[in-house]
Amino acid sequence: MTAEIGQAAIFLSVLSCLWAIAFLSVGLRMRNPNAIQSGRNAVLATFILISISTGALIYGFLTDDFSMRYVVEVSSAAQPLFYKITALWGRMSGSLLFWLWILTVVGAIVVWQGRQRNEETHDTLADHALIPIVVVQLFFTILVTGLIEGIYNPLARFPNGQVAADGQGMNPLLQTPLMAIHPPTLYVGWISLTVPFAFAVGALTSGRVGSEWILRTRRWTLFSWIILTLGIALGGNWAYKELGWGGYWAWDPVENASFMPWLLGTAYLHSVMIQEKRNMLKLWNILLITLAFQFTLLGTFITRSGIITSVHAFAQSDIGPYFLGFILASTGGVIGLVIYRWKRLKSANQLESLLSRESAFVLNNWLLVGLTLIILWGTLWPVISEALNGEKSSVPESFFNKVVIIPGILLLFLTGAGPIISWRKITTNNFRRLFAFPLLMGLAGGALTWGLLELIGDTLPQSLVLCSFAVAFLVDDALTWGFRALMDFPLYSVLCSFAAVFVCVAIFAEFYRGARLRAKRQETSFFNGLNLLIQRNKRRYGGYIIHIGIVILYIGIMGSKGYFQLESRSMTFGESMEVGKYQLTMRDSFQKDYANYRRTAVVFDVAKDGKQIGSMEPARHFYYRVGQGDQDTVESAIRHFGLNDLYVAIGNIPPNFKAGGFVNVQAYHNPLIRVVWIGIAVMVLGGIVAIAEKSDRSRDP
Amino acid sequence: MKKQNRFKIVAASIMLLGGMVFLVVAMTRSTSMRHFTPALLVADGSSADKQRVQVDGLIAAGSSKWDAANFVLTFAIQDRETDATVNVLYKDQLKPDNFTDGGSVFVEGEYVASQNLVVATKLMTKCASKYDGAESAVPTDETSYNSSE
Numbered sequence: 134m135t136a137e138i139g140q141a142a143i144f145l146s147v148l149s150c151l152w153a154i155a156f157l158s159v160g161l162r163m164r165n166p167n168a169i170q171s172g173r174n175a176v177l178a179t180f181i182l183i184s185i186s187t188g189a190l191i192y193g194f195l196t197d198d199f200s201m202r203y204v205v206e207v208s209s210a211a212q213p214l215f216y217k218i219t220a221l222w223g224r225m226s227g228s229l230l231f232w233l234w235i236l237t238v239v240g241a242i243v244v245w246q247g248r249q250r251n252e253e254t255h256d257t258l259a260d261h262a263l264i265p266i267v268v269v270q271l272f273f274t275i276l277v278t279g280l281i282e283g284i285y286n287p288l289a290r291f292p293n294g295q296v297a298a299d300g301q302g303m304n305p306l307l308q309t310p311l312m313a314i315h316p317p318t319l320y321v322g323w324i325s326l327t328v329p330f331a332f333a334v335g336a337l338t339s340g341r342v343g344s345e346w347i348l349r350t351r352r353w354t355l356f357s358w359i360i361l362t363l364g365i366a367l368g369g370n371w372a373y374k375e376l377g378w379g380g381y382w383a384w385d386p387v388e389n390a391s392f393m394p395w396l397l398g399t400a401y402l403h404s405v406m407i408q409e410k411r412n413m414l415k416l417w418n419i420l421l422i423t424l425a426f427q428f429t430l431l432g433t434f435i436t437r438s439g440i441i442t443s444v445h446a447f448a449q450s451d452i453g454p455y456f457l458g459f460i461l462a463s464t465g466g467v468i469g470l471v472i473y474r475w476k477r478l479k480s481a482n483q484l485e486s487l488l489s490r491e492s493a494f495v496l497n498n499w500l501l502v503g504l505t506l507i508i509l510w511g512t513l514w515p516v517i518s519e520a521l522n523g524e525k526s527s528v529p530e531s532f533f534n535k536v537v538i539i540p541g542i543l544l545l546f547l548t549g550a551g552p553i554i555s556w557r558k559i560t561t562n563n564f565r566r567l568f569a570f571p572l573l574m575g576l577a578g579g580a581l582t583w584g585l586l587e588l589i590g591d592t593l594p595q596s597l598v599l600c601s602f603a604v605a606f607l608v609d610d611a612l613t614w615g616f617r618a619l620m621d622f623p624l625y626s627v628l629c630s631f632a633a634v635f636v637c638v639a640i641f642a643e644f645y646r647g648a649r650l651r652a653k654r655q656e657t658s659f660f661n662g663l664n665l666l667i668q669r670n671k672r673r674y675g676g677y678i679i680h681i682g683i684v685i686l687y688i689g690i691m692g693s694k695g696y697f698q699l700e701s702r703s704m705t706f707g708e709s710m711e712v713g714k715y716q717l718t719m720r721d722s723f724q725k726d727y728a729n730y731r732r733t734a735v736v737f738d739v740a741k742d743g744k745q746i747g748s749m750e751p752a753r754h755f756y757y758r759v760g761q762g763d764q765d766t767v768e769s770a771i772r773h774f775g776l777n778d779l780y781v782a783i784g785n786i787p788p789n790f791k792a793g794g795f796v797n798v799q800a801y802h803n804p805l806i807r808v809v810w811i812g813i814a815v816m817v818l819g820g821i822v823a824i825a826e827k828s829d830r831s832r833d834p
Numbered sequence: 835m836k837k838q839n840r841f842k843i844v845a846a847s848i849m850l851l852g853g854m855v856f857l858v859v860a861m862t863r864s865t866s867m868r869h870f871t872p873a874l875l876v877a878d879g880s881s882a883d884k885q886r887v888q889v890d891g892l893i894a895a896g897s898s899k900w901d902a903a904n905f906v907l908t909f910a911i912q913d914r915e916t917d918a919t920v921n922v923l924y925k926d927q928l929k930p931d932n933f934t935d936g937g938s939v940f941v942e943g944e945y946v947a948s949q950n951l952v953v954a955t956k957l958m959t960k961c962a963s964k965y966d967g968a969e970s971a972v973p974t975d976e977t978s979y980n981s982s983e
Contacts, residue, residue, distance in 0.1 A: 306931075377928060487842050499847070503854050510858060518866065525869040527888060529942065529956075532865040536857055701926035703905045766931055784928045787902065795902035797928060 139189025675823025692805025
């Protein structure tokens with residue numbers, strides 16, 4: 134019965150969405166407060182209705198209702214309670230319902246926030262913004278009704294009263310806490326971007342295209358940014374721990390789909406500052422947030438439509454055309470509105486100099502949007518190549534690594550240069566006072582890295598490299614030569630270290646100067662001064678903390694992507710292998726039974742430079758009861774040594790293991806990989822500091 | 835003064851854009867690999883000799899050999915529609931989960947036409963979800979992939 138109630142609620146919410154759109158638009162047009170109020174109530178009603186359907190689906194999981202198709206597909210009687218609930222977003226129809234539910238929560242919050250403000254000012258911007266939010270809600274509601282071909286209603290039962298004996302169960306790879314929270318985190322991040330987008334549309338429809346819509350959604354945007362940062366990091370962390378390939382990022386289409394909205398959101402967070410301070414880039418900001426929002430949908434389109442082969446467990450479905458249609462239609466709508474408001478969107482100011490803070494922001498935007506387009510290009514290359522020359526091709530991971538590195542390092546440099554360069558035009562004074570010292574330190578840092586890498590000796594003699602680089606431009610095959618030279622020369626590491634040191638010195642100097650000034654003025658200690666400084670302008674200094682986090686992240690990426698070591702070997706009982714400074718000796722194996730799987734592990738003794746320092750236990754898990762038959766998954770062992778990880782994954786353990794059977798071992802030494810996670814943590818921390826600043830005020834004059 | 839500035843800004847933008855486009859086109863050209871079905875690869879093998887390719891098909895029944903001592907997996911990848919097969923060698927990499935006869939598989943690597951062999955560096959298996967018992971007629975909307983690199 135609950136399933137039927139849930140289905141009815143979905144159908145009713147189609148009506149409440151239509152009601153909301155009709156009453157809000159008519160009410161706003163006629164300036165009729167009652168109609169507007171009725172529209173707002175309909176938004177709340179949608180929230181209640183979709184909560185009922187979501188609750189009904191969860192009830193189905195909890196009561197093991199195997200007459201429901203979705204429950205059978207993602208749950209089973211033996212599945213632990215926690216994973217029965219997370220099964221809600223285990224597959225497509227449930228994910229769509231869950232997405233819709235979050236969107237209705239967002240809609241209800243916007244109504245609530247608007248009501249608080251409305252009592253004071255009779256302001257209608259939020260009501261204008263509700264309409265696009267409800268339109269998106271309507272789109273998702275229609276998708277989950279089950280009336281659309283290719284997507285069934287998540288609350289649907291099997292036809293003819295069939296009941297399954299048991300559910301198929303969730304993929305064991307997904308049965309880890311990290312994977313349980315990774316998808317909803319991303320969803321919340323993506324969906325929160327709907328709010329600034331909706332306010333941009335609201336600004337266009339209401340004609341109030343000033344900075345108000347930006348200021349009022351600043352916290353939503355930051356919230357989305359923080360959550361997306363976390364969500365992407367959780368995904369990487371999960372891949373690292375669970376998939377057994379020693380890495381955390383592989384430029385898989387699904388990863389790209391989560392990363393592109395993040396890049397655009399980051400660009401938007403920066404470009405709005407220009408509009409607030411200098412009243413420029415009005416049009417650009419509207420287009421940028423529209424693009425960011427559309428990319429959250431595009432991600433779903435790319436991963437679910439089956440046009441791209443992905444590592445992730447999503448399947449081809451017929452959902453693609455609907456998403457593409459909605460993306461095109463809504464983008465068209467925004468462009469129409471932009472043309473309608475064209476005159477009001479003209480900028481009051483123009484760029485005055487190439488070397489100014491405005492330019493730094495613009496360059497930052499160009500690079501971030503450029504990176505997004507490059508990643509999109511690479512992701513869609515199978516489709517593009519087929520259209521261009523009739524042959525389907527794709528680009529490997531290395532394409533992305535090579536293409537993003539130069540814009541990436543430029544961006545890193547900007548995280549330090551942006552905060553210290555003066556507005557309007559750089560002056561000699563500004564340069565001497567703020568740039569000279571960080572630049573010098575950066576150069577020293579770059580040189581030091583170069584020297585260290587030479588000492589370690591994993592590069593060619595520099596003279597040879599420099600010569601080949603010079604010759605490269607004289608010979609035919611200049612490009613490949615040039616790139617080969619670049620690959621051998623630790624140019625990127627040196628540049629990255631230069632930029633990292635420059636940024637850190639520049640930003641710490643900003644903190645230091647500000648804190649000392651405050652301390653002097655308030656006649657208090659330096660640390661009190663620092664605290665006061667951050668309190669007074671949380672947004673700005675939170676941003677600087679994020680920049681420091683980015684530097685840390687880059688250093689982690691440089692170490693773990695650039696200098697990891699991998700050793701693959703077949704080993705028998707008692708044998709040893711080496712990876713880096715570490716020796717692994719296979720000492721033992723054991724089996725242990727758990728509720729729904731059996732763990733078979735191999736015990737390695739770990740020694741560093743010949744000294745015993747402990748053991749590691751990589752394993753295989755055999756899950757007994759899953760839909761795909763008995764599944765055998767790798768459980769890698771990870772041991773931290775300072776900031777570096779030793780990572781061991783194993784293949785099948787043969788029954789005759791102790792009698793000389795072979796086990797395949799892959800051992801990685803991942804330098805600085807923990808720095809990656811630290812960097813992300815600092816970024817999130819900075820985001821939290823920045824979001825603490827009240828939403829609709831901008832502190833800086 | 836102002837005009838000169840605008841010129842500088844436009845020039846810088848064009849340089850930046852040009853640089854990015856150049857980089858992307860050059861990198862696409864140098865790393866792009868063609869997709870093949872086993873049938874197409876066998877028919878048109880010479881054009882793909884020594885090139886990196888992607889092949890998508892099924893694991894031919896009974897063809898897979900797992901040589902644990904040498905850390906080598908060999909198997910044949912069969913066309914979904916014809917009998918054409920291409921040999922695959924996958925060395926020093928863990929065998930991916932779900933690697934079973936008849937399962938869908940996707941490999942990436944260098945093709946050696948003379949041996950009709952792909953020396954794979956990347957292997958993904960894809961396993962259709964199946965129901966047990968009475969509901970086997972119910973269609974599924976998802977399949978899953980596992981990867982190993």
